[in-house]
Amino acid sequence: MKKIGVFLCWCGSNIAGTVDVDKVVEEVSTLDGVAHSQSYRYLCSDPGQAIVETAVKEKDLDGVVIAACSPSMHETTFRKTVARAGMNPYRCEIANVREQCSWVHRDAKDVATDKAIKIIESVVEKVKLDEELYPNHSALIKRALVLGGGISGLKAASDIADSGYDVVLVEREPSLGGRVIQLSRTFPDLDAARDIVLPLMKEVAEHPRIKLLTYSELEEVTGHVGQFNVKVRKKASYVDHDKCTACGLCIKECPVEIPSQFDLGLGKRKAIDVPFSDAVPHKPVIDAEACIVFKEGKCEACRNVCEPQAIDFDQKEAIVEEEVGAVVVATGYSLHPKEKVAEYGCGKYPDVLSGLEFERLNSPTGPTGGEIRRSSDGKVPKELVFIQCVGSRDQEKGVPYCSRICCMYTAKQAKLFKQKVPDGQAYVFYMDVRSGGKGYEEFVQRCQEEDRTLYLRGRVSRLFQDNGKVVVWGVDTLIGKKIEIAADMVVLATAVVPRSDSKELAKKLRIATDEYGFFSEAHIKLRPVESQTAGMFLAGCAHCPKDITDSVSQAGCAASKVKALFAADELVSDPMVAYVDEDTCVGCEICIVACPYEARILHERKKVAAVEEALCQGCGGCVAACPSGASQMRNLTTDQVLAMIDAIV
């Protein structure tokens, strides 16, 4: 004999003003299985909850129906209440007699009252068939995987490791540092970029809790939050990094010069080289496509001078397997290629650079040692034109969104140019100047005032080469007239876009992306560092364009989320998930295809479907797809639903 208690809330006059609460309490008390029936003005209040708790204890109730507002309001509250009284919380259900009854039938009180009774009846029938459920406990591996060794990844890894958890950091390039190490100086303080990121790089490389896998890529991720199985492919560098002493002789001896990817093609590197002079780890890597040994079987100059015998042309790729409990995705961004911008030279003019290329020019570690010189003839440019919004805010030929960092870095670059070329003149073509961060507007005003940089409001229509100069056609909307500038150099602030393989990575990680390829957050306001997949967190520009301040903030926040996850001893998850009636299941595998969370597998031995409870989000898709009815939701079985319908009809 089930002993169910029904508690009807007045909700002030929200329910009691329309529904005859006394009548309902009376009618419901006569229902089969109902041992207690009562109403109260505000059930969710402390005294209200106390009433429920007391009744459960005194009458030894084993099921509770709260007839009140929507479950999204207080289901959790009342489940906690009955748990305190010693009852299984999953046998406490809400009957919505407010949003679905009193609020929509204000003019028909009789109808509302009858309907309320029916609703409560149906929920009573449901509770009768409810199982006692207990939250799932699964193993929690307190180790984090951080994808990306840029400033966001470094910050997240450092924070997690400092809190006492182990971290595996995977970085596809030979060195840490990401984009920040490619910059010269940062806004608004004009700090040297290397002073910002280098200490962090060194800290991470030497941290006892961080396992660094550079020159590596993510191959595969399986599993679920708390227990991810990760495969990482370590690319062949052909140098044994344990033996290498970083003496640099091999680099000196190498006869092959190729364009440096780190310098975006503006500078050169050898076939065996470190990407830049401050690289961490400072170990060289051989580019197999450029190396003569691989192409023609000759040379080996590097091996000949290597004392510790660290060069190994037979080195193979390796797969490293790791087990982690959480993943932070900090894979960074790419830039809209200037080659795609036909009206600005199609990438063919040597003196038309992207913003990042300008950073390389301006860096002391760059191809010109920090001197700003034209790529065409090496001369110092006097007339320098900056063009903002190249590819951004351009739904026709680029991306419709704003790339957020360009207004600030353009002002900074104009200032840095004037510092090095005091008799030069900088022009900035802009649509708006977006400088919302702390100290940003003041910085931009200083750039304009101190250096007499001329800000011209208007988009440049085209530029073309003419007699060694780059002619720029724009407009200054502030006088409403056309402007023509014969520039020595042009810098394009190209749009920040996701990396070209971000959608592929998203598939591997089973996280969502937006239409552009940026990884999607769970809620733009309340949950900006979590992806929609449990255990996968986002940081930095992989999520959306942002500056260093916000990237670091977000990385710290993602690290906090990981730490919060690891604070428990086990992973506890909601038991209201799907399950399989193994006797009924025929192993047709339709549910496996239907599940959007890849939470269904085929049991190897039994050849029936099984649920990975930690991954299941309780959406019910499999239940709808299952032709035999073997797939069911706990505490929302087909039998329960039919019982509810019977009660109403």
Added chain:
Amino acid sequence: MRLSYYPGCSLHATAKEYGLSTRAVCEALGIELVEIPDWCCCGASSAHSFNRTLSVALPARNIAAAQAEGLDIVLPCAACFGNMRKADATFREDEKLRGEIEEMLSFQYSGKLQILHLLDVICNRVGLETVRQRVVKELTGMRVAPYYGCLLVRPPEVCGFDDTENPTTLDNLIEAVGAQPVKWSYKTECCGASLALIQPEIVEKLVGEITEMALEAGASCIATACPLCSTNLETRQSVGLPIFFFTELMGLAFDLEGCEKWLKMHLVKTEPALETLQGGPSECDTMPDNKK
């Protein structure tokens, strides 16, 4: 109280009623006006549109003449007031120019004289309490739109005696004489100043808007503290709205002798505004103006 007095060119001519009512009111309040000896025109808007040195030298000449008496200077005209204050400020800030002008005018700038507008003197130095006590016939029922114009309140660092966007000195004075100041949004809008003689249609437009807004706010007349504003408001409007100088309103309230003379000088009939005054006819009620 004794003050040096700078009337300005228009108070003898186009704003004669302002000159007469100023003297009468000051006498009634015990302010002795010592006219600056042999004062010259301050240059109005033409000097500053022509040459900076000239625009400072002309008011400086008057300050130099007033320094002998050693009294603070009071000016009824807002434009002259602004010019003189500006010159005074320039003397404090621009040492080079000061040196040149001191040389040209053979004087030493003392910097001790305060330069005040008549409205400021009456409301803040004499005080509204004194004004109230002097009132004999409250101007009850008169709804007056207080018009400050530009140069009484702008630029704030030059004028300095009232709020720039929502001044209240004239409002308070109107209340002190028993009339009702109306709330309206054109208190400090420009009348067009000397553009009346350069491009009159501009002044017609501006004055048209000012008088329209005053009427919309329920005013029966406008009170001003600048002769150029008053002339523009009277001569370039088309709605027959009476324009008073604030000193005339004070004269009416103090029941001073001769106020009928001032009222007759107006180009726009003043009776409609005075009809609302309660109490019997006095020597201050005007005769109909049939000299059109």
Added chain:
Amino acid sequence: MQVIWQGETIPIDFSLQEVVNRRSGQQIQLCYHCHKCGAGCPVASFMDYMPDRLFRMAQLGLRRQVLSSSTIWLCSACHTCATRCPNDIDVTGVMDTLKEMALEEKIKSRQKVAACFHKAFLANLRRFGQLHEASLMAVLKLKTLNLFSDMKLGMRMFVKGKIALFPKRIKGRKELRKLFKEIRRRGKVPEESC
């Protein structure tokens, strides 16, 4: 850099901005074109260029266009712009500087009456010491050949005793004329006659 102004290609010249800044004591390049000045200006709708646009043109060195504009002469010196400018630019002061420069360089404006009026006013002032409105009006009418406007108004004012037939000559007229002469000697002040 060049500006293409109605088919004419004009190379930019930052020296004009330097001169204007020095003479007015303002920094016109601080203007970020929020247009608060133009929005509150009582005469902006009559001007050929809004104040901020004029400053921009000055910044780029479009000398002729700036100094011949009607904008500078239609400014009524109401100071609304200067009071409300978020960058604390004394717009009115800059207008005065531009008028001075236009007169010095003898650049004629689209607004044909203003300069003439101011010069006639000052000539009158210099002659008498205190303004004699009647003779000023007479001179203006003759110079602008605008003989009959405001006639009626003039008559009405005369009848009310508001027009002094005879000028009030101050005693220090000679010193005043010396002052004018001295100022001219020290600077590039143009003739008062027009």
